[in-house]
Amino acid sequence: MATEGVLRNRLKEERARLSLTQADLAAMAGVSRKTINTVENGVFVPSTILALRLAATLGVTVDGLFWLEG
C-alpha cells in the first residue's frame, strides 16, 4: 500500500514552549540529538513507538505533534 502525504510536526514549537534544547529532549526521550534534529527537519520519519515517546515527553498527544499533509 502506497503512503501518501508528508509527515509534518510541531516538535520545535513544543520544545520551545518548554524551553528545552534538542539535547535536553533527546536525553529525556532516550535518543540521540541527531534523531531529534532529523525528525524536526522532516528528514527522518519516526516509528510509532518513538512518536508516542516524544509526545509523552512533551506532554502532548501524538496527533497534536504529528500530522499528514498533502
Place this chain on the structure above:
Amino acid sequence: MDPQQRSTAEAGERIARKRVRLIWLQAVLFTVWQGGFFATHVATEPLRNVDTVRIAAWLVWALALLGMLLTGGGWVWGRAVRRLLNDELSVHNRHEGQRAGFWGAAGACLLVYFLSFYEPIRPRDVVHLVLTLSIGAALFRYAWLERRGERGD
C-alpha cells in the same frame, strides 16, 4: 533531567561523533587497501608468508567491519551508551548502509561476470572484489547518513 541521564547523553553524543569519523576512515582505508591489492598482487601459488599474513589481516578486518555493520558496534561501552549510539535513527541509517552494500555486491558480481569474458578470474579475487565493493558501499552510505543527521540538513 538527572545528572546521570545528562552524562550518558553527552557521552553518547561524543562517541557517536567519533564513530562517524572512524567509519569514514575505515571506508577509505579498506577501499584504498584493496585497490593496492589488485594493483600489486601476483597470482602465484603457493603463497609467500608475507601474502598469507596480508590476506589473513584483510580477512579479520573485513569480518570486524561486517560485525560492525551487523550490530552497530560500540561493544566496549555500557548498555545505556550503546542504546544511544544505536538508537532508531542510527539503526535506520545502518540498514540503509546494508542496502547500499547489497547493491555494491550485485554491481561487483556484474563486473566480475563481464570481466570473465576477457580474462580468467580466480575465485579468491572475486571474493576480494565483492567484499570490497559491498563493505565499502555500506560504510560510505552509513557514514554519509550519520553525518547528515549531525549536520541537520
